[in-house]
Amino acid sequence: MPGALLEDISRHCPRLTVLDLPMIQLCISLAVITELHPLWRLGSTHFARIYSENPRHLMQRDKLQSVATEWRRIFPKLRGIPCPGDLYSQSMQEDELGEEIQGDSAGLSVDEEMSSTEPSLDWDDYDSDWFIFRRKLWKVLGYRKDLLIYDKIQYMWQTDLEIEMVRWPIVPLAAFFDPDLHSTTTLCSW
Known part of the structure; x- marks a missing residue:
């Protein structure tokens, strides 16, 4: 799903609180997300994967901060990792989220740099640039590893209702x- 479709969702469903698309792969770019309107009430999302255009470039500290700033603007209430599969990776289990944010594409040839700009959406392992970018983005956003976050959010909404x-x-x-x-x-502060 192209990230630009989030614009249609925000326009047609401004009161949306849950976006549960577990089989959808969202493709975003910094240019697209800077144009999106915020989803003010959205508190929970679920995508199979989120891919970005040129993830190695976006892993640079200033670009990563820009993406995180835009992400917070678009999803101000979101508190959990929107790709639950990322929680089960070996690197997340080993708590590598605490590593220093780094990652420009130093040492890569032009061919390697170009090959990373278009996602092969049927391939995304825990060593891919897309996964590493997502992991670093979740760290910058302060999303912690909480396997029960979605259950807790659901319970809070149920209680409110x-x-x-x-x-x-x-x-x-x-x-x-x-x-x-x-x-x-318990561990679900807004």
Whole structure:
């Protein structure tokens, strides 16, 4: 899905709170995301992968900060990694998110640089430039590794809806077995 389609989503669905497209691969570029309108209410997204145009170039500190600034502008309420598959990578498990942000394309030939500009969307392993770029972007955005973030967000929305409709939250039986998952104060600060 081209990133420009997010513009249509923001225009036609301004009150959207969840964008769950687990089979969609989103392709973005810095030029496209600077033109997008914010999705003010969107609190949760799920994409199979997010690809960027020329990820090695975008991994440079100033470019990465620009992408992060635009990302925060477009998705001001988003607090979780929008590609849940990224959470299960070996490098995320080893907590490499704490590494220093670096990464310009020094030492690459022009051919290698050109080959990285167009994503081969059927290939994205944990050593690819697209994955490394996403991982660095999540680090800059402050998205932490929380495998239950989407469950917590869903529970918060469910609780808000219950309070709005019934005037008090309904405590499910599962809350007695796993209170952390059903807590609105546990690691899910807005």
